[in-house]
Amino acid sequence: MSKQNAISIPKGTHHWHKLLNMLLPPHCVLCGMSSGAISICEPCWQDLPWAGPQCLQCGLPLPTGRNQVCGQCQQAPPPFHRTVSPLEYAFPADQLVRALKFHRQLAEGRVLSHLLCACISAGGFTLPDTLIPVPLHRIRMLKRGFNQACEISNHISKALGIPHIATGLRRTRNTSAQSGLSRKQRRSNVRGAFYWHGNRLPGQHVALIDDVMTTGTTVSECTRVLKKAGARRVDVWVPTRAVPAHQ
Numbered sequence: 001m002s003k004q005n006a007i008s009i010p011k012g013t014h015h016w017h018k019l020l021n022m023l024l025p026p027h028c029v030l031c032g033m034s035s036g037a038i039s040i041c042e043p044c045w046q047d048l049p050w051a052g053p054q055c056l057q058c059g060l061p062l063p064t065g066r067n068q069v070c071g072q073c074q075q076a077p078p079p080f081h082r083t084v085s086p087l088e089y090a091f092p093a094d095q096l097v098r099a100l101k102f103h104r105q106l107a108e109g110r111v112l113s114h115l116l117c118a119c120i121s122a123g124g125f126t127l128p129d130t131l132i133p134v135p136l137h138r139i140r141m142l143k144r145g146f147n148q149a150c151e152i153s154n155h156i157s158k159a160l161g162i163p164h165i166a167t168g169l170r171r172t173r174n175t176s177a178q179s180g181l182s183r184k185q186r187r188s189n190v191r192g193a194f195y196w197h198g199n200r201l202p203g204q205h206v207a208l209i210d211d212v213m214t215t216g217t218t219v220s221e222c223t224r225v226l227k228k229a230g231a232r233r234v235d236v237w238v239p240t241r242a243v244p245a246h247q
């Protein structure tokens with residue numbers, strides 16, 4: 001399997017899971033049974049809503065086949081190069097995301113980070129030079145006390161040994177929630193909402209990290225900003241991918 005063409009969830013993730021579990025215990029965040037170091041037991045891990053065949057570029061499901069790009073990405077390619085999103089944003093993965101985001105449940109954050117690492121390690125993806133989390137606006141950051149994307153990025157940085165720049169990408173305004181907006185409204189909602197405040201990224205391959213990707217408008221806007229800052233290639237790494245109802 002070539003490094004460029006591996007987006008499906010490889011069986012190797014389960015070996016990775018076993019290896020991590022040899023390290024020892026707390027409890028599974030989903031069923032409460034004793035589990036290994038990553039806080040999810042093997043049956044719950046296997047029952048997660050693992051994504052099937054996906055578009056290499058945007059991560060949306062494809063009816064059949066692997067290593068393909070969907071029609072929409074062929075017609076109007078998004079600015080980012082590749083999406084890695086091992087789970088669908090569906091029960092119980094959505095619970096893990098909400099527990100991390102709204103209740104700062106760090107064990108759930110570790111599970112999401114580990115499964116992203118497992119997917120990346122087993123899939124042989126080209127590793128980026130830098131990880132950059134999608135930022136929260138500072139008002140929301142003050143209210144919430146932490147940025148869930150940064151939490152995930154920090155874990156992955158340590159696990160894969162890739163530097164992460166937590167504060168380079170910033171939000172200029174507190175955009176209204178994206179849920180419930182049309183694609184067009186989402187696009188105008190995030191336009192100009194980010195800027196880069198850091199050293200330039202000449203020729204760098206960057207992975208943008210977030211907790212969930214929905215229409216991709218936020219990561220598209222972030223990608224444009226990072227490319228203006230010099231990045232050569234931007235990938236999107238998210239543990240979960242929401243699939244629009246019409247898909």
Ligand SMILES: [Zn+2]
Nearest residue numbers: 028031041044
């Ligand atoms: Zn369990």
Ligand SMILES: [Zn+2]
Nearest residue numbers: 055058070073
């Ligand atoms: Zn696509």
